[in-house]
Amino acid sequence: MxxxxxxxxxxxxxxxxxxxxxxxxxxxxxxxxxxxxxxxxxxxxxxxxxxxxxxxxxxxxxxxxxxxxxxxxxxxxxxxxxxxxxxxxxxxxxxxxxxxxxxxxxxxxxxxxxxxxxxxxxxxxxxxxxxxxxxxxxxxxxxxxxxxxxxxxxxxxxxxxxxxxxxxxxTLPELFGTDYKTIIDAQVRKEISANPDQYFADDFKGIGEEQSFHVENNEAVIVFQKYSIAPGYVGSPEFRLALDNPSTSEGAGSSDAFVISLNGKQKAVVALTEEGSKAAILPLREVAEALGLKIKWNAENRSAEVTTADSSFKTTVVTGKDAYSVNQKTRSLGAAPILMEGKLYVPVRFFSEVVGATILFSE
Missing domain, CATH: 3.30.565.40 (Fervidobacterium nodosum Rt17-B1 like)
Incomplete structure (x- = not known):
């Protein structure tokens, strides 16, 4: 390097x-x-x-x-x-x-x-x-x-x-998928249109291939240099896009569509909401393997070990136990893994807060 x-x-x-x-x-x-x-x-x-x-x-x-x-x-x-x-x-x-x-x-x-x-x-x-x-x-x-x-x-x-x-x-493609430019450009143009006196609307031609941005409070903050698309008094314009965590959405109905991204791999999914619970859930093996993870099932204690291909990361989820290993500590995600029709389901939050994937709502 x-x-x-x-x-x-x-x-x-x-x-x-x-x-x-x-x-x-x-x-x-x-x-x-x-x-x-x-x-x-x-x-x-x-x-x-x-x-x-x-x-x-x-x-x-x-x-x-x-x-x-x-x-x-x-x-x-x-x-x-x-x-x-x-x-x-x-x-x-x-x-x-x-x-x-x-x-x-x-x-x-x-x-x-x-x-x-x-x-x-x-x-x-x-x-x-x-x-x-x-x-x-x-x-x-x-x-x-x-x-x-x-x-x-x-x-x-x-x-x-x-x-x-x-x-x-x-990278922005990792956070927003292959259509990241369309998603971000639309949000920037929306904010410019809402505040026309603060921007040079005609100067915004879309974000660049190596657009500056940072991440803060579960948001991607798109940054432009001073004077590039706005008068000097605006400073360096910033536009915030939520890196949505679907598990925080309540009352969304019995199912919601998301896109999960991890290390260049993506999986479009429809999350289910278990009756009597507000936590959105996903089939563990189906989603994990699509993201390049490995799953090892233990039938004796009804648990699943989740690892990367090179075993640099490992965590275990246990059916009926709302306890997940994060940074060598155990925490609750508000819902325990459940078995349904032979599949183990975990909260959507498992993929964002334990695995570290990016989750976005599908339009």
Missing amino acids: RQSVLKLSVAFSLCVGAIGVGGIVPVSADTLFSPVKAVPILAKLSQAVTIQEQILTSKTDLLSTNIRVPQLAGMLDMHYQEELNWILLSHAQQDLANWEQEAASASEQAAADGYAFRPYELYISYALKSDGADNGIVSLVVTTEGFTGGTSAPRVDTYTIRNASEATRV
């Missing part, structure tokens, strides 16, 4: 090399760190990821800085964590070097023209939108903003990662 990351760093340097005194050229950091290979995504966090920030300062009084660089700690994939932290730090260092150079050049020009130079400013901040404690998704947003005396154009970079023994980058 080191060779791959080095190539990505070079690509980033070429991008930030275009930074000028008028602001920063927008670039999506989601394009800068793609996994080398597809791997199972079901291993769960034993604890939340945390941030240990690193402070950078300028070597010149021509540039005022407040630079806080996030460094992740607690990821299951230590190698991925090391590489990502290296990327975060090197990008900040490159931004700092570029702005120091720009400030020096502007100062020399000011002296030549006979006017006082006002120091430039550079700010780098971050926000950990999701620490992975609930769904195994770590989502980080880094904002880089420079000032030359006028308005600024901050760059918002997003990093959304599935925290597993072999970490992977979370």
Whole structure:
């Protein structure tokens, strides 16, 4: 992976090399760190990821800085964590070097023209939108903003990662399926139409192949750079789409249609609601195997062992027992597995909260 990351760093340097005194050229950091290979995504966090920030300062009084660089700690994939932290730090260092150079050049020009130079400013901040404690998704947003005396154009970079023994980058197709562009574009256009004074409607041509986004509070937040589709006072526009958990829907009727996505595999299903219960349920084997999982049935105690193909993740469900293993802890999902007509059914929440799949309502 080191060779791959080095190539990505070079690509980033070429991008930030275009930074000028008028602001920063927008670039999506989601394009800068793609996994080398597809791997199972079901291993769960034993604890939340945390941030240990690193402070950078300028070597010149021509540039005022407040630079806080996030460094992740607690990821299951230590190698991925090391590489990502290296990327975060090197990008900040490159931004700092570029702005120091720009400030020096502007100062020399000011002296030549006979006017006082006002120091430039550079700010780098971050926000950990999701620490992975609930769904195994770590989502980080880094904002880089420079000032030359006028308005600024901050760059918002997003990093959304599935925290597993072999970490992977979370993608919009994984969250919303193959029709992700249609789904997201429709929601963005709907919000733009509802607030026409806040957006440049004609400038929105649809999301890009490497659209910036982060995950927060069970929502995918689609992020656009400042000025790209809205006036400057709007800032960096954001559009939120729920990563729906069907189990929270009550009174939905006797059945509901969903699409379950996991590591590039999808399964369209119709969930049933057991009489007298509000919990939507699905046939365990049928759905699990469609998602690439393995099922081993134990007839003696009427339980099923669920594992990934490489056995990096394992959990056991027991008929009639509302107790599920999540992050090495047992929790209730509001309904126990039940046997019906020779099939074991589990709550829909099992696939989202235990397995880590993404579940969306079908239209």
